Amino acid sequence: MMIHIVFSFLATIAFALLLNVPKKAWLACGVSGVVGWLVYYLSFEISQNLLIAYFLSAFLMGITSLIFARIKKMPVTVFNIPALVPLVPGGDAYRAVRYLFIQDFDLTGHHLMRIIIIVSAIAFGFMMTSIVEQMMRSFFNKNKGYREEK
Amino acid sequence: MDEIGKAVEPILLAGKIMTESGSEIYRIEDTMKRMAQSIGLSNCHSYVTMTGVFISFSEPPYTLFLTAYNRTTDLAKVVAVNDLSRQLQNKQIDSETVMTRLQQLDHTQTPYTLFARLLASGVVSSSLMIIFGGQWHDFLPTFFIGMIGYGISQWLHKIIKINYFNYFVAAMSIALTTLLAQKVGIAFDIESIMVGALMPLVPGVAITNSFRDLLSGHMLGGVARGVDAIIIAGSIGSGIATVLMLWQ
Numbered sequence A: 001m002m003i004h005i006v007f008s009f010l011a012t013i014a015f016a017l018l019l020n021v022p023k024k025a026w027l028a029c030g031v032s033g034v035v036g037w038l039v040y041y042l043s044f045e046i047s048q049n050l051l052i053a054y055f056l057s058a059f060l061m062g063i064t065s066l067i068f069a070r071i072k073k074m075p076v077t078v079f080n081i082p083a084l085v086p087l088v089p090g091g092d093a094y095r096a097v098r099y100l101f102i103q104d105f106d107l108t109g110h111h112l113m114r115i116i117i118i119v120s121a122i123a124f125g126f127m128m129t130s131i132v133e134q135m136m137r138s139f140f141n142k143n144k145g146y147r148e149e150k
Numbered sequence B: 001m002d003e004i005g006k007a008v009e010p011i012l013l014a015g016k017i018m019t020e021s022g023s024e025i026y027r028i029e030d031t032m033k034r035m036a037q038s039i040g041l042s043n044c045h046s047y048v049t050m051t052g053v054f055i056s057f058s059e060p061p062y063t064l065f066l067t068a069y070n071r072t073t074d075l076a077k078v079v080a081v082n083d084l085s086r087q088l089q090n091k092q093i094d095s096e097t098v099m100t101r102l103q104q105l106d107h108t109q110t111p112y113t114l115f116a117r118l119l120a121s122g123v124v125s126s127s128l129m130i131i132f133g134g135q136w137h138d139f140l141p142t143f144f145i146g147m148i149g150y151g152i153s154q155w156l157h158k159i160i161k162i163n164y165f166n167y168f169v170a171a172m173s174i175a176l177t178t179l180l181a182q183k184v185g186i187a188f189d190i191e192s193i194m195v196g197a198l199m200p201l202v203p204g205v206a207i208t209n210s211f212r213d214l215l216s217g218h219m220l221g222g223v224a225r226g227v228d229a230i231i232i233a234g235s236i237g238s239g240i241a242t243v244l245m246l247w248q
Helices: A002-018 A023-047 A050-072 A077-087 A090-101 A105-149 B002-021 B025-038 B075-089 B095-107 B114-131 B136-159 B165-184 B190-201 B204-215 B219-247
Strands: B044-049 B052-057 B063-067
Touching: A002 A023, A002 A077, A002 B114, A002 B190, A023 A050, A023 A077, A050 A077, A050 A105, A077 A105, A077 B075, A077 B114, A077 B204, A090 A105, A090 B190, A090 B219, A105 B204, B002 B025, B002 B044, B002 B052, B002 B063, B002 B075, B002 B095, B025 B044, B025 B052, B025 B075, B025 B204, B025 B219, B044 B219, B075 B095, B114 B136, B114 B190, B136 B165, B136 B190, B165 B190, B165 B219, B190 B219, B204 B219
Parallel strands: none
Antiparallel strands: B044 B052, B052 B063
């Protein structure tokens, strides 16, 4: 468990450096990455269901990024992009193409279906995050307008 | 007419910098609109695609645009432009200062040396290899193979101006070095090593922003980014597959 926390943190921060994320956002990126990976790992261990695991992890990672974006006054993407990297189905993508090359269509289909499930689960998780984001925004704007009127 | 043209210059440049550094389309349009409002242009529309930035008003010169072909990933620039537009909105700086800052920003490069970025790509590769279920004795080989893959993709991107070719060759070199390392006897689980080593090449920006743009209704940007991600994944996969086929 400790290994998972430490290495997902390291990987996210290193990817943040590759994308030239400002240094003051690194810690937040790392924490979002750890949240995303741990939620995926634990919920997959419990449910053995890709859809649920990726949905939950994308959703909670998005919420974490959203909170950090509010605190640090930076765009949400800055935290989202590095934190998503451990969840990207890179292994499945490469295996799908590889089995396509040796014309093993059963395994190609297997990995393609996994990619479709993972990507749609992540998209659905992000959708939920966007809904929360919109609710937060309208809530904050209402408060702001109220204060200005006073 | 000249007045508006001059006033709008920083807005266009801000949009161009954000487009070229990997921001989401809706954020760029929103930022441009807010900047326009804060310099007193209320009735104005912005339209951004992956390759160009447009802005229009109800009086001459009606429409202005800038092309944005030189796409890289530099989230620090996105953050910087975001900060500038926020400051402009709060009237902390005037639009001339914004213009000079943006011009400086347009020419800055990443502050990290190639060596630091190579080390970071090694860290990405080997730590992801471990949490994907790899073995500890493959840690160092993955570190170096990841560095080689990332280094080659960066170097080729500089000398050959063909998109996606660098991913293909980098994936080929990852597969080749992994197989050689296995032959020499320093690498064992080649599957997890290769998956780990290709992770620094993963199109994280394209995937994330594609989702975010599609969800906010910007079809063009979302679809373009999605196709970009699919082609990158395909080139990486076919690079590795080519070498594996030739090796046997």
